[in-house]
Amino acid sequence: MDAVRAPAVAGLFYPREPHLLAREVRDFLDVAASDPLTPGFPKIVVVPHAGYIYSGPVAAPAYDLLRPALGIVRRVVLLGPCHRVPVRGMALPGAGAFDTPLGRIAVDRAAVGKLRADPNVADMREAHDFEHALEVQLPFLQTVLGDFSLVPLVVGAIPAQAVARVLDLLWGGDETLIVISSDLSHYLPYEDARSMDGATARAIVGFDPHINHEQACGATPLSGALLAARQRGFGARLLDLRNSGDTAGGSSRVVGYGSFAFGTTAAQYGADHGRRLVALAREAVCGTRGTDRMAQDETWLREMRASFVSVKVDGALRGCVGTLEPHRPLREDVLANARAAASLDTRFAPISEREFDRMELEVSLLSRPSRIAFEEHNELISQLAPGEDGLILQYGEGPAARRGTFLPQVWESLPDPEHFIAELKRKAGIAPETRTTACSIKRYRVLKWRESELKGQA
Known part of the structure; x- marks a missing residue:
């Protein structure tokens, strides 16, 4: 268990340089942020595993939902399919840690010890050495969760029920997150892929454990997770559904990507x-x-x-x-x-x-701020929601950056979006003539509670 699994696809599927990788992951998360302002975070996420240029934007919404879990989740159970080496059952890495450009992640020795008692689980280092399905998830997990231990399993030929039993064994509480790595359809024409992936997404949120490998390369670990989630009465959410023709590729032969979240029915802040x-x-x-x-x-x-x-x-x-x-x-x-x-x-x-x-x-x-994507000033103005959006406007980077914010309440005195942006520039100390397209602008929403109003609701 003292061996360290080195990155196999750094520089291919994602940047090798730590600062470039960290920035790319943060950018994906900032654009994807869609905080529903509800307490809690998912127990299970399903995310794709292609090169970041293709599937990163689709994986990001699932990882964004995990940002509140920093410091709470301490263990990640990560399952994905085998692409390089045939596997019978489920393969452990035979390593004590996984390295990424962002640092080292320790393998959970206690959990691995439990798994070795299962006849379907064995050490198989060669199944992990060049496998990308698990590796590409690690920088996202490091970014949103910080320090955690890892239980990495490459899943091969095994019944979904056996996968579900392994998940039951490792289920734990709030400290344990389950991540299933899977793409959807492979190499179909764009419209055919959209049709198949749409049907697969409906099956996933319907907890149908009979998904096949034409629908999803990670069908086996995915089906096992669906069985475990259905048994616990979880709810399911489709977060994003696209293919490589939407993100960075052509449309003649595409790969489908979806991200999903599973957990107890979301409560509301009240x-x-x-x-x-x-x-x-x-x-x-x-x-x-x-x-x-x-x-x-x-x-x-x-x-x-x-x-x-x-x-x-x-x-x-x-x-x-x-x-x-x-x-x-x-x-x-x-x-x-x-x-x-x-x-x-x-x-x-x-x-x-x-x-x-x-x-x-x-x-x-x-809520967690999300970056507003726009190419022209008028496009920015058209996206604003007066009375609802709080805005953060920033010009420049690093210590010299100028930044200001207006809470949503400020719309009461500045109801015109053009005036709102102009005054926010002034507050941030940014010259009026500075183009908004040269600025980074994020939006957030607010829930507020006033003491006197709460007493009235008692």
């Missing part, structure tokens, strides 16, 4: 979540403890989320501090932003203890 967040904010400002201790083990508060906290006294704003992009668990983010809003917003005097009884707090929860 008044109870808002009460918990506002209570955390008040405890942070007032220095009391209660909800803070109770909330530490709740999964939704451990998810990576961004928030803003506003403080008013007698109806007048006295502080507003927040984060635009998630970089810490939601609980920690609200606590830190509440303390900063009450004492570190340099526009106002710090909140004093005698003002606590006249203080009102508002907590805003932000």
Whole structure:
């Protein structure tokens, strides 16, 4: 188990240089971001495995949904088909780690030890050495999850029920994610591929475990995952469905790609979540403890989320501090932003203890920002949703970059999109004549809870 599996397709399927690879993955994720602003993340994702130029845009929406799981998911069970070497059963790598240009991922020794008791599972290093189906998923996983251990299995000739039993063995809790790597149809004309892939996608979200290898090269691990998910009453979502003719290739012979997510039926953020967040904010400002201790083990508060906290006294704003992009668990983010809003917003005097009884707090929860793709200014304007979109406008890169944001609430005073963009440029310190096409613009949505309104809903 001391051997390290080296990258086989770096420089072919994805960039070999770490900085180029990291940027490419981030770009895919930024464009794909479609945060529904619901708590939780998938237990199972199905993603394609071609070169990134072909399937990266289709895989990205599934990985984007996993970004809140950073620090929660600690183990990834990764299954994919064999393309190079025939395999009977399921093959372990006979290695203690996998390397990628972004770093080393340890193989989960305890899980591998459990699997060796299964007669359908064996070490087969040659099945992994040049297999791309698992490898191309690793940089995406490293980007969204950070540090995790890996259980990599190349799946060959084996009944889907046996795959499902292996998944049951490794199921775990929130700390375990299951990733199924599979493309869809291969080398059909564009319209024929669209027809077949559409039928396959309907079968997948319908939990039909009888998908064949003409429909999906990873039909066996996919069918096993569908059995395991159906048994648990999961819901299924089709995230994206395209083929190489849509992304980077011709239309005469295409390969189909789909991304899917499976998990418990998504809950919605509601008044109870808002009460918990506002209570955390008040405890942070007032220095009391209660909800803070109770909330530490709740999964939704451990998810990576961004928030803003506003403080008013007698109806007048006295502080507003927040984060635009998630970089810490939601609980920690609200606590830190509440303390900063009450004492570190340099526009106002710090909140004093005698003002606590006249203080009102508002907590805003932000979706993950997604980059708006546009080639002309008018195209940008046509995509904006006044009253709903918060915008982040950035000009330049690195420390010299200029950046500003307007929350969706700003549309109330700046309802015209042209004026909104012009004022956002001014706020960011960007010259008015700077073309918007030279800027990066991201959008986000907001859920907000105000203390007085929550009391009225009690």
